[in-house]
Amino acid sequence: MTSSFGQPPFDRPQNEEQPHSRFPPPADASVPPDPSSPEAxxxxxxxxxxxxxxxxxxxxxxxxxxxxxxxxxxxxxxxxxxxxxxxxxxxxxxxxxxxxRPQSSRENPLPVGSTVEDENWSVTINSVNFDGDYVIMAENAANPAPDPGKQYILVNITVTLKADIPNGSKPMADVEYVATDGTTSSPYDKIIAFDSAFENTVTVYKDGSITGDLIFEAPVEIAAEGVVSVRPEHVGDKDCVSLK
Structure with missing residues (x-):
């Protein structure tokens, strides 16, 4: 059989790879580039x-x-x-x-009239009145009586602000009665109304002072044997002052 041009047909093997493909085969990524190639x-x-x-x-x-x-x-x-x-x-x-600071303890207290102070405040124990029952009940009959076996004592103090605080400050003194048996009494354990009470809500400025009485309940038989612990502020060491 001949073609229309008079040439015999070209018999091409069916499974033979075509040597003249339009697109070159993809490069194998696992094979490093040839150093002699222009891309290297x-x-x-x-x-x-x-x-x-x-x-x-x-x-x-x-x-x-x-x-x-x-x-x-x-x-x-x-x-x-x-x-x-x-x-x-x-x-x-x-x-x-x-x-x-004065060195003191319960066994070796400072005498009445002593002043305990730090850089900001000073507290002076002026006097002690053991007839507190009469003073308190005579001033206002509505005031509560002391607990059984106890009596009222009045401790007069003066608190002075030493520091120059621009807006002033209220007294920060911490004073408690300490009995010989180790128990304590706070001046705020009971609400008692009387004219000479110490005012801890009043603002003072440098060199300003407040004087007044603090009321404590003390055991009747040993009231005078106790001491008051004094601290000019809510932090710091305490000193002890005798009541007699």
Whole structure:
């Protein structure tokens, strides 16, 4: 059989791969590029550029990180030194204040008329009245009687503000009666109305003072044997003052 052009037909094997395909076969990603190919120098240039950038970045970042670490270490040392300095000064001031304060205890109290003070307040125990029952009940019959086996005592005090506080302050004194058996009594255990009561709601300014009576319940038989514990503010050490 011949073609229309007089040539015999070209017999092409059915399973033979065509050598002249329009599209080249896909490249195998697992096979490294041929160094002799024109694309290989481009890839080597890219890899070299990346390596150079990384190395330059490392040389740039490392000194900056080291400088930051040194500065942080210096700041920490300065903070620690400041803390140690403040703490040591505060401890020294506290020790000096404690040394300057009168030393007292329940067994060795200060005498009546003594003043207990800190840097802000001073408290003076002026006098003690053991006839508190008569004073309280005579002034207002509605006042409650003392508990069985107890009696009222009046302790007259003067509280003075030493510190220069711009807006002033109310008295911060903490005073309690301490019996020989170790029990205590607060001046606010009962609501008692009388004219000479100490006013702890009045604001005073520097050098201002308030004087008044505090009322305590004390055991009848040993009332005079007790002491009052005095603290100029709600924090700090207490001193003991005798009642006789």
């Amino acid at each position: 120098p481009k890839e080597r240039n890219i890899q070299a550029s990346v390596a150079l950038i990384v190395s330059v970045g490392g040389f740039t970042i490392a000194p900056l990180a080291f400088i930051a670490l040194v500065r942080w270490s210096d700041e920490q040392n300065q903070r620690n030194n400041a803390f140690d300095f403040d703490y040591s000064e505060q401890a020294q001031a506290t020790e000096e204040s404690a040394t300057a």
